[in-house]
Amino acid sequence: MAEATSAFRAPKGTNDLLPPDSWRWREVMELAMGKVFPAAGYAPIETPIFEHTEVFERGVGAGSEVVGKQMYTFPDRAGRSLTLRPEGTAPVMRALLEHRLERGPLPVKLAYASPMFRQERPQKGRYRQFWQLGIEAIGSDHPATDAEVIEIGFRYLVRTGVTPTLLLNSIGHLERSCRGGYLETLAVYLRDRVDDLAPEDRGRIDTNPLRTFDSKEQATRLVMDEAPVISDHLCDACAKHFDEVRSLLTDLGIEFTLDPRLVRGLDYYTRTAFEYVAGGLGSQNAVGGGGRYDGLSESLGGPPLPGIGFALGVDRIVLASGDREGGAVGSPVAVYVVALGTEAGRAALRLATELRRRDIGVDLDLMGRAMRGQMRDAVRSGATWAAIIGQQELESKEVTLKHLAGGEQRRVAVDRVAEIVLEGES
Numbered sequence: 001m002a003e004a005t006s007a008f009r010a011p012k013g014t015n016d017l018l019p020p021d022s023w024r025w026r027e028v029m030e031l032a033m034g035k036v037f038p039a040a041g042y043a044p045i046e047t048p049i050f051e052h053t054e055v056f057e058r059g060v061g062a063g064s065e066v067v068g069k070q071m072y073t074f075p076d077r078a079g080r081s082l083t084l085r086p087e088g089t090a091p092v093m094r095a096l097l098e099h100r101l102e103r104g105p106l107p108v109k110l111a112y113a114s115p116m117f118r119q120e121r122p123q124k125g126r127y128r129q130f131w132q133l134g135i136e137a138i139g140s141d142h143p144a145t146d147a148e149v150i151e152i153g154f155r156y157l158v159r160t161g162v163t164p165t166l167l168l169n170s171i172g173h174l175e176r177s178c179r180g181g182y183l184e185t186l187a188v189y190l191r192d193r194v195d196d197l198a199p200e201d202r203g204r205i206d207t208n209p210l211r212t213f214d215s216k217e218q219a220t221r222l223v224m225d226e227a228p229v230i231s232d233h234l235c236d237a238c239a240k241h242f243d244e245v246r247s248l249l250t251d252l253g254i255e256f257t258l259d260p261r262l263v264r265g266l267d268y269y270t271r272t273a274f275e276y277v278a279g280g281l282g283s284q285n286a287v288g289g290g291g292r293y294d295g296l297s298e299s300l301g302g303p304p305l306p307g308i309g310f311a312l313g314v315d316r317i318v319l320a321s322g323d324r325e326g327g328a329v330g331s332p333v334a335v336y337v338v339a340l341g342t343e344a345g346r347a348a349l350r351l352a353t354e355l356r357r358r359d360i361g362v363d364l365d366l367m368g369r370a371m372r373g374q375m376r377d378a379v380r381s382g383a384t385w386a387a388i389i390g391q392q393e394l395e396s397k398e399v400t401l402k403h404l405a406g407g408e409q410r411r412v413a414v415d416r417v418a419e420i421v422l423e424g425e426s
């Protein structure tokens with residue numbers, strides 16, 4: 001092969017997902033979108049990769065870090081401001097409202113597996129293009145919805161091999177009797193200690209005091225350790241809702257850790273807020289997070305429609321669930337056809353095509369390799385069987401079918417190969 005290295009590199013913070021790792025990635029995606037999510041009634045949704053910028057400004061909140069500092073926003077040729085989506089919840093709500101899905105049975109249950117874009121400082125587990133798996137249940141404020149959603153994310157993560165810890169909090173609703181009043185209390189507390197806060201956090205007292213809980217600055221963190229917490233200031237209705245969510249989770253055998261300082265980074269959250277964290281990821285230890293967003297529909301101009309959901313970071317799940325054995329995990333190749341000579345090569349392509357028409361995964365040599373090279377490729381492909389065609393097999397319309405793991409082999413008629421392979425799979 002010629003030595004040619006392109007001068008181009010993928011943009012900073014983006015990843016090329018290459019085999020064999022891409023198999024693991026596919027497996028993780030399919031477990032969610034093909035099994036766990038639909039089995040609980042969540043139907044797939046795809047929204048555009050870009051939206052009108054206002055969807056995020058109004059939906060997620062212009063004061064959040066994600067909207068204020070991390071969005072890829074650009075004018076199109078007609079001068080409209082578009083944004084590569086940094087998250088999936090606001091677009092899903094926009095689509096639901098646009099297509100009036102709330103007129104159907106409630107809650108509307110939707111699931112997505114999509115790339116998201118945030119211009120963050122890249123590091124392990126934090127990228128500028130990353131994939132999220134998410135579900136949203138929209139139209140119910142019943143605590144059973146919270147418990148259902150949280151349990152699905154937890155069980156899915158366990159099945160991928162991640163051992164999640166569930167952090168749980170309630171951040172109340174926006175009225176003065178609840179979070180509204182609490183924010184005033186928090187602002188008073190912070191104003192009293194403004195000199196102890198890290199300088200970059202001081203401006204938040206008046207704009208978004210809750211965000212000071214997310215600060216990475218040591219000085220601010222010390223102040224926040226003593227700060228009043230929202231869970232002590234919930235109104236009766238929010239406190240009751242949260243009690244019920246905890247009790248239902250306990251009922252389902254889901255362990256959680258109450259974290260009164262968990263506030264989440266997006267402005268649409270109300271009431272239940274949660275995160276799944278996992279070891280082995282360094283500082284980016286959140287494999288997923290979510291919560292209620294009971295006011296999101298209205299901030300996009302829709303009717304009152306309470307909702308709850310989560311998003312899980314696929315890149316982080318793959319990192320946290322560790323390496324699996326065998327390069328070709330998930331490879332769907334069941335048979336590798338090995339051919340000796342030109343005539344056998346034609347028969348090999350014919351056999352491969354016949355098997356593929358019956359949905360059997362087949363690969364074969366396309367480089368004219370010698371027998372040894374083809375057998376090595378057969379093993380590498382992850383196939384269960386090698387179907388070998390030489391001169392003798394050609395003449396008798398047979399193949400030598402070799403079980404690659406066990407080593408045993410036998411001659412079988414070409415037109416019986418499919419039957420034998422399918423029998424072995426069932």
Ligand code: HAM
Pocket residue numbers: 086087088089118120125126127128129130131132134135136265266286287288289290291292293308309310311312313314315316
């Ligand atoms: P989020 O906490 O911003 O929530 O993101 C959810 C998950 O996406 C994170 O826990 C993390 O695993 C992954 N993630 C976020 N940013 C990055 C990044 N730069 N690189 C790699 N992975 C990342 C949301 O996005 C909400 N929409 C979740 C939600 C759905 N809430 C209600 N429904």
